[in-house]
Amino acid sequence: MAMQRFVTGYETLCRVQVMHRYFLNFGATPFDLASPTPAQQKTLALVRGDYDISKFWRIVPDAATQLAMRNGWMVFKNLPDGFRVGIMAAAHQSVVPLAEGLTLIFAIYQADAYFPLYTDLDRAVLDGLAKQNSVFRWRNVPGSLRLNADETIRPADLEARPPTTDLGSGRPIGFIEIQHRPADGNSLLDEDGHVQDLTFEVILRNRSTQWEYRATNLGQFPLVHYGRIGVAADSKPLPNPTPATTTDRGTQFVSTIY
Secondary structure: OOOOOOOEEEEEEEEEEEHHHHHHHHHEEEOOOOOOOOHHHHHHHHHHOOOOOOHHHEEEOOOHHHHHHOOEEEEEEEOOEEEEEEEEEEEEEOOOOOOOOEEEEEEEOOOOOOOHHHOOOHHHHHHHOOOEEEEEEOOOOOOOOEEEOOOOOOOOHHEEEOOOOOOOOOOEEEEEEEEEEOOOOOOOOOOOOEOOOOOEEEEEOOEEEEEEEEOEEEEEEEOOOOOOOOOOEEEEOOOOOOHHHEEEEEOOEEEEEE
């Protein structure tokens, strides 16, 4: 009788992909354009190749999750576009079964002071995140692999900050929570313990601001890291403003072009 060979190693249990339009859009061309031209494809691929969420966020498992991962033979790895959780598996089946109530929680730390300026967050969210005891939380929900709604952080996502979550690295601004077997949702393992390799997605919209040149309001345009938006004044094209030249004036965000 032929011997069946089993290879044991780490397989992807789940991934979380964080896509920010400020860094990924090229000028007025969205990174997820349905039918890009060959030239647009090339440009967007170059932009994507330089993408790294560590420019604005740092994500780490919280203390309870780190313990659960050690006990469950799991590993955590940061990726340029998010992070990955691996699990020890043989023939796509986890070596250590996951507990029914297992929830993996990942703390999010802001790595860029300009993040609120180029990310489309409304006033209620900005005020909430400014409080020491307030964070946002995204959870995997039934019927969707998208963790956040409307490409933003909503007031409904805000909640009181749980105690003892600093991890020795300052104050987290939010959490991503992945439950192994949510009610009517996508499980990380199937009924037979096979790895599902799910990819959960977050998209963050870039903020549009009032652009100002020589005290003249040019209109509202999106902020982007790469490419030109194509605004002109005095019959000449203007450079894009940057988050460093953007100010919160209370009623609106204004970006100055020098």
